[in-house]
Amino acid sequence: xxxxxxxxxxxxxxxxxxxxxxxxxxxxxxxxxxxxxxxxxxxxxxxxxxxxxxxxxxxxxxxxxxxxxxxxxxxxxxxxxxxxxxxxxxxxxxxxxxxxxxxxxxxxxxxxxxxxxxxxxxxxxxxxxxxxxxxxxxxxxxxxxxxxxxxxxxxxxxxxxxxxxxxxxxxxxxxxxxxxxxxxxxxxxxxxxxxxxxxxxxxxxxxxxxxxxxxxxxxxxxxxxxxxxxxxxxxxxxxxxxxxxxxxxxxxxxxxxxxxxxxxxxxxxxxxxxxxxxxxxxxxxxxxxxxxxxxxxxxxxxxxxxxxxxxxxxxxxxxxxxxxxxxxxxxxxxxxxxxxxxxxxxxxxxxxxxxxxxxxxxxxxxxxxxxxxxxxxxxxxxxxxxxxxxxxxxxxxxxxxxxxxxxxxxxxxxxxxxxxxxxxxxxxxxxxxxxxxxxxxxxxxxxxxxxxxxxxxxxxx
Ligand code: SF4
Numbered sequence: 001x002x003x004x005x006x007x008x009x010x011x012x013x014x015x016x017x018x019x020x021x022x023x024x025x026x027x028x029x030x031x032x033x034x035x036x037x038x039x040x041x042x043x044x045x046x047x048x049x050x051x052x053x054x055x056x057x058x059x060x061x062x063x064x065x066x067x068x069x070x071x072x073x074x075x076x077x078x079x080x081x082x083x084x085x086x087x088x089x090x091x092x093x094x095x096x097x098x099x100x101x102x103x104x105x106x107x108x109x110x111x112x113x114x115x116x117x118x119x120x121x122x123x124x125x126x127x128x129x130x131x132x133x134x135x136x137x138x139x140x141x142x143x144x145x146x147x148x149x150x151x152x153x154x155x156x157x158x159x160x161x162x163x164x165x166x167x168x169x170x171x172x173x174x175x176x177x178x179x180x181x182x183x184x185x186x187x188x189x190x191x192x193x194x195x196x197x198x199x200x201x202x203x204x205x206x207x208x209x210x211x212x213x214x215x216x217x218x219x220x221x222x223x224x225x226x227x228x229x230x231x232x233x234x235x236x237x238x239x240x241x242x243x244x245x246x247x248x249x250x251x252x253x254x255x256x257x258x259x260x261x262x263x264x265x266x267x268x269x270x271x272x273x274x275x276x277x278x279x280x281x282x283x284x285x286x287x288x289x290x291x292x293x294x295x296x297x298x299x300x301x302x303x304x305x306x307x308x309x310x311x312x313x314x315x316x317x318x319x320x321x322x323x324x325x326x327x328x329x330x331x332x333x334x335x336x337x338x339x340x341x342x343x344x345x346x347x348x349x350x351x352x353x354x355x356x357x358x359x360x361x362x363x364x365x366x367x368x369x370x371x372x373x374x375x376x377x378x379x380x381x382x383x384x385x386x387x388x389x390x391x392x393x394x395x396x397x398x399x400x401x402x403x404x405x406x407x408x409x410x411x412x413x414x415x416x417x418x419x420x421x422x423x424x425x426x427x428x429x430x431x432x433x434x435x436x437x438x439x440x441x442x443x444x445x446x447x448x449x450x451x452x453x454x455x456x457x458x459x460x461x
Pocket of ligand 1: 310312313314315316317318340370371373375
């Protein structure tokens, strides 16, 4: 697969639009998720109140984030977890590679984690000599295919059953056709990796400041295995994922699985408070928590856009988005796709790479109506568009707008320019005045087509 980058969003979207197979697979998958979610929410008494509680819990956390993170560090440390702070992706990679080296980890098993995708952890661990295995079925599939995930909760949503069967045959020499057969093949292949693993790496759906616990939700049991079979467990968490109390975490857990997969609760919910204690029979002997910033504290400081950090990554806004339904996740060129992905990537990556992302949105509002946290994606998208537009401002356009508010100064500037260049056609060609040619070209009236020009001339006579 070609290198995908947000900077190539338009081009990648056009290519995705032409892919009829992708459209068919996405149509099937997004309908499935929307149906499951709707059925689950219909049978969720008091859902609006639960959504409001979840939103309040997230906004409370964001409002007190620095304090809560310090509280989390203190309580996790007291529980025996080693807490690390990473300012950016490079630092986070270095921390995890350092832990792996110290543990002499040869085989590493991973639970699905968008934050480890964000920091490109696997190549760093592999470069350090470790064998890294994704153990979530969808992640395992995209790892074998050498592709990034294309959905927050369903990484291989863009692949059909037939695609997976061919992939398993090609990469693993394993042959199966039905979904249960393919799942069993993956399960057998991964079982021996769990048993051989020295280290397990996971994300964190949330961490609780008051107890120092890391909470992980999943349906396959692979995260439970990744955090209990190996001797060392490393959890990576982006810093906004902290919940103040267990009660707040419970409010979030009530809405996350329902909104993500249409389940009342995920099959497995692991609450890990420190490593295995004396007398306990399972759990990692060493537990680390890496708290990643990677641009988020700047977003937090921005009142117009901070709300994007309230996201709990349920993925529901992707499924209802007409743009995502058409182009899928890879076209966004970033690990985060769909409406929330366009926002997060625009906020966390440099603007020159992401300037088209906020414009890849119809502003239909389906995402905001679906989001259990009531995040107002269209409003945030418009705020980002405004920033991109002002970042693009040509200095001559800006000066022109300013002068236009002061008629005397405007006339004086035009007279001075005409004194040196009577037809104003030489100055724009001068080198060393970047933006002037573009400014002049934008103000040049378009050439009228001959018949129209003739008619207009006649009207004037
Ligand atoms: S923005 Fe809302 S709907 Fe989208 S993933 Fe986040 S919580 Fe879910």
